[in-house]
Amino acid sequence: MSGERALDKLKDILLKVQKPARYVGGEYNLPDMEKFCEERVCLCFSDKYEVGMSNVGTRILYHMLNDTEGVVCERAYAPDLDMAALLKENGLPLFSLETKKDIKEFDLIGFSVQFELQFTNIVYMLDLIGVPYFAKDRGEDIPPIVAGGPCVVNPMPFADFFDAVLIGEGEKNLDELVKLHRECRKNNLTKSEFLKKACELDGVFVPSLNNPTKRAVVEDLDKAYYPTKILVPNCDIVHDRSSIELFRGCANGCRFCQAGFYYRPIRKGSVDTLVRQACELMDSTGYDEMGLLSLSTSDYPELKELVDRIKVEADARKVKLALPSLRLDSFEAEIYEEMQGASLTFAPEAGTQRLRDVINKNISDENIKSSLISALKYGVKNVKLYFIMGLPTETEEDLQGIVNIVKLVKYLHSQYGTSKLLNITVSTSIFIPKPLTPFQWERQISIEEMRAKQEFMREKLRIKNVKYSWHGAQSSVIEAVFARGDRSLAKAIVKAYELGCVFDSWSENFDYDKWIKAFEESSIDYQKFLEGFAEDDELPWDVIDNGVSKKYLLAERKKAYEGISTPNCIGKCNGCGANRLQRCGL
Amino acid sequence: MIILKHLKVDDVSYVSHKDILRVLQRGLKRAKIDVKYSQGFVPHMLTYTTTPVPLGVQSCAEYFAIDCLDSDKDDVMRRYNAAMPQGMRATACFYKDKNPNLAGIVVASDYIATCAEVLPKEIEKIKDLDSYVITARKKGGVVEKDVAALIFDLKVDGNKLYMRLASGNDNLRADAFIEDINKKFSCDIKINDIVRTAQLVKVDGELIDAEEFLK
Numbered sequence: 001m002s003g004e005r006a007l008d009k010l011k012d013i014l015l016k017v018q019k020p021a022r023y024v025g026g027e028y029n030l031p032d033m034e035k036f037c038e039e040r041v042c043l044c045f046s047d048k049y050e051v052g053m054s055n056v057g058t059r060i061l062y063h064m065l066n067d068t069e070g071v072v073c074e075r076a077y078a079p080d081l082d083m084a085a086l087l088k089e090n091g092l093p094l095f096s097l098e099t100k101k102d103i104k105e106f107d108l109i110g111f112s113v114q115f116e117l118q119f120t121n122i123v124y125m126l127d128l129i130g131v132p133y134f135a136k137d138r139g140e141d142i143p144p145i146v147a148g149g150p151c152v153v154n155p156m157p158f159a160d161f162f163d164a165v166l167i168g169e170g171e172k173n174l175d176e177l178v179k180l181h182r183e184c185r186k187n188n189l190t191k192s193e194f195l196k197k198a199c200e201l202d203g204v205f206v207p208s209l210n211n212p213t214k215r216a217v218v219e220d221l222d223k224a225y226y227p228t229k230i231l232v233p234n235c236d237i238v239h240d241r242s243s244i245e246l247f248r249g250c251a252n253g254c255r256f257c258q259a260g261f262y263y264r265p266i267r268k269g270s271v272d273t274l275v276r277q278a279c280e281l282m283d284s285t286g287y288d289e290m291g292l293l294s295l296s297t298s299d300y301p302e303l304k305e306l307v308d309r310i311k312v313e314a315d316a317r318k319v320k321l322a323l324p325s326l327r328l329d330s331f332e333a334e335i336y337e338e339m340q341g342a343s344l345t346f347a348p349e350a351g352t353q354r355l356r357d358v359i360n361k362n363i364s365d366e367n368i369k370s371s372l373i374s375a376l377k378y379g380v381k382n383v384k385l386y387f388i389m390g391l392p393t394e395t396e397e398d399l400q401g402i403v404n405i406v407k408l409v410k411y412l413h414s415q416y417g418t419s420k421l422l423n424i425t426v427s428t429s430i431f432i433p434k435p436l437t438p439f440q441w442e443r444q445i446s447i448e449e450m451r452a453k454q455e456f457m458r459e460k461l462r463i464k465n466v467k468y469s470w471h472g473a474q475s476s477v478i479e480a481v482f483a484r485g486d487r488s489l490a491k492a493i494v495k496a497y498e499l500g501c502v503f504d505s506w507s508e509n510f511d512y513d514k515w516i517k518a519f520e521e522s523s524i525d526y527q528k529f530l531e532g533f534a535e536d537d538e539l540p541w542d543v544i545d546n547g548v549s550k551k552y553l554l555a556e557r558k559k560a561y562e563g564i565s566t567p568n569c570i571g572k573c574n575g576c577g578a579n580r581l582q583r584c585g586l
Numbered sequence: 587m588i589i590l591k592h593l594k595v596d597d598v599s600y601v602s603h604k605d606i607l608r609v610l611q612r613g614l615k616r617a618k619i620d621v622k623y624s625q626g627f628v629p630h631m632l633t634y635t636t637t638p639v640p641l642g643v644q645s646c647a648e649y650f651a652i653d654c655l656d657s658d659k660d661d662v663m664r665r666y667n668a669a670m671p672q673g674m675r676a677t678a679c680f681y682k683d684k685n686p687n688l689a690g691i692v693v694a695s696d697y698i699a700t701c702a703e704v705l706p707k708e709i710e711k712i713k714d715l716d717s718y719v720i721t722a723r724k725k726g727g728v729v730e731k732d733v734a735a736l737i738f739d740l741k742v743d744g745n746k747l748y749m750r751l752a753s754g755n756d757n758l759r760a761d762a763f764i765e766d767i768n769k770k771f772s773c774d775i776k777i778n779d780i781v782r783t784a785q786l787v788k789v790d791g792e793l794i795d796a797e798e799f800l801k
Contacts, residue, residue, distance in 0.1 A: 023600075025597060026596065
């Protein structure tokens with residue numbers, strides 16, 4: 001089909017789908033697509049536009065590539081089901097947003113894989129692009145397809161779909177890979193010759209070669225690329241705001257938290273750089289809100305100075321600041337009052353001090369109490385509490401502890417609260433023993449145990465003005481299987497897609513029975529990935545060196561069972577091993 | 587009060603009116619136009635638009651009034667254009683002491699619909715009918731509506747259909763009308779090939795282009 005005819009057909013389709021603005025691009029701050037270009041890259045995001053456009057990582061890489069001489073980067077998102085059906089019906093392939101070009105025609109295709117429940121969307125998008133799912137089945141006529149994103153902690157379940165997987169931070173290795181590919185094309189090298197050279201770069205894992213790979217990280221956040229002229233979407237997206245990254249990594253070492261270990265070493269931006277970025281972003285976007293992002297905002301050493309300086313600029317431009325991820329123990333009422341308004345979100349994660357010591361959530365009952373009192377005095381009307389169920393060593397007493405915290409909030413409100421009414425929302429998720437955490441060897445509780453615990457909470461939390469919500473047990477099982485699985489799972493992903501599984505992270509689309517059928521039909525015993533690993537087992541992701549050493553994780557696991565907590569590493573290094581990758585510290 | 591006449595063409599024509607309002611307001615912030623805010627509990631920008639074109643229909647005649655402290659209209663237009671996405675550029679700018687309340691006084695819009703094929707001349711006869719019923723999609727189903735009084739003029743010239751339809755408080759959606767024509771006259775005019783070319787206000791019983799009215 002000629003390009004013009006395809007565009008005409010596309011025009012027809014756009015008015016038959018929901019939210020057509022998602023498929024046309026044309027955002028403000030669009031980079032120059034007409035510039036001299038020797039390498040055309042398409043970044044694909046395996047979820048809908050409104051999710052993908054909210055992702056800071058992809059945003060950085062998109063602008064970084066477009067700011068590289070001789071490189072043009074376009075985008076594609078997973079189209080919604082109505083759009084996908086119409087594309088297929090009209091014989092149209094998935095196209096890029098900027099120039100509406102067939103994605104197969106790009107020189108290099110990149111996928112961002114953010115979440116285990118997006119794995120079927122990779123296959124869905126490959127299907128819409130019109131290429132074989134497995135890298136080994138794709139010939140020289142199809143450009144290399146590479147993946148990156150947080151799920152590369154354990155890339156094994158989806159590795160076989162890709163020619164290469166970028167381990168670590170894209171600012172460090174994506175532009176090098178693009179440069180290399182450009183050179184290889186100039187010299188007429190084949191795809192496999194390119195891949196052999198690629199695995200010599202930092203953090204490039206080539207599944208067909210199974211090369212041991214060390215995670216690539218940027219040295220200095222102050223010098224790392226960060227775009228301040230970003231795309232401003234024309235339609236509503238999930239996080240519709242600009243954001244600056246205060247620091248990468250986390251010093252707290254909560255033993256269940258993959259992000260906390262994965263993003264180490266800890267590197268921070270300086271106050272001057274962050275204020276400059278914030279001002280440039282406010283001016284170039286016109287957004288009403290700016291997020292100050294990190295995994296634990298209140299650990300930023302000069303937070304007060306930073307917020308004070310940015311706030312002056314934000315107030316002048318009528319921009320509201322958002323500070324997510326404030327820790328309960330370092331709750332600063334003054335900042336809270338300015339930023340958050342009438343709602344407060346706390347994540348104690350476990351109901352008792354004992355279990356919080358096990359998971360290394362270093363906050364005490366006393367911290368919780370004092371922080372709540374300050375918040376309630378400021379007139380908080382909504383308190384949201386987040387907990388995890390099914391943690392190692394958890395007992396009924398720990399679940400009862402959650403109920404006790406809720407009762408404590410109610411009591412404190414009656415004593416100190418200045419708002420008339422207080423709504424409490426309690427959310428529980430299911431513990432998933434993720435790779436690169438001290439709990440990576442643990443088992444996941446069975447679906448029956450999950451349901452029993454949820455039922456227990458439902459009964460106990462029938463309290464006036466308390467709302468209880470819980471994360472699905474079944475989706476937690478699938479998430480755990482793919483977080484911990486190996487390369488045998490790729491065929492199950494394809495099978496599940498063929499059975500109709502797609503957009504599994506959207507609860508309305510998730511179908512557990514189809515997943516179980518997919519495992520059965522692919523002869524995969526998925527249960528084995530939910531059982532614990534022995535400490536001397538070879539783990540599916542062992543070929544990837546993510547920074548933090550196995551020795552450290554094992555030592556942390558031992559301390560967990562002894563109920564000994566580890567202090568955060570701001571003042572003193574705990575020797576996790578991440579500083580082998582780069583200098584670490586706040 | 588600054589009033590901008592702007593485009594809504596190409597990709598932007600697929601952006602809904604609700605989203606367009608946000609795009610406009612963000613543009614004003616980027617352009618550093620000193621917009622006044624309401625004095626309520628949740629202050630919002632004091633901006634005003636006219637009846638939006640349906641999703642997919644393009645326009646060369648959208649109006650956007652801004653209650654602001656700036657009065658140099660040429661400077662405002664320059665800054666606005668530098669701060670807006672492709673497809674929403676302003677083509678004219680006016681300064682008025684008072685809000686002309688265009689939304690309240692616009693009564694008609696001119697459109698041109700272009701078809702790949704030559705269009706039948708019989709379409710023109712619709713304007714002379716006493717009654718002309720179309721079916722239109724409305725939330726929750728399909729409704730029948732007599733729109734004869736809302737069709738002010740129709741002219742076919744080769745593959746182009748020139749339409750003057752009621753707009754504003756009494757409104758005939760150009761997309762609904764074209765869908766009806768496509769059905770009844772077996773044409774294939776694409777919704778995205780309809781362009782609003784002017785909005786008209788009634789002054790002393792006469793329809794005049796809003797742009798002329800604002801000059």
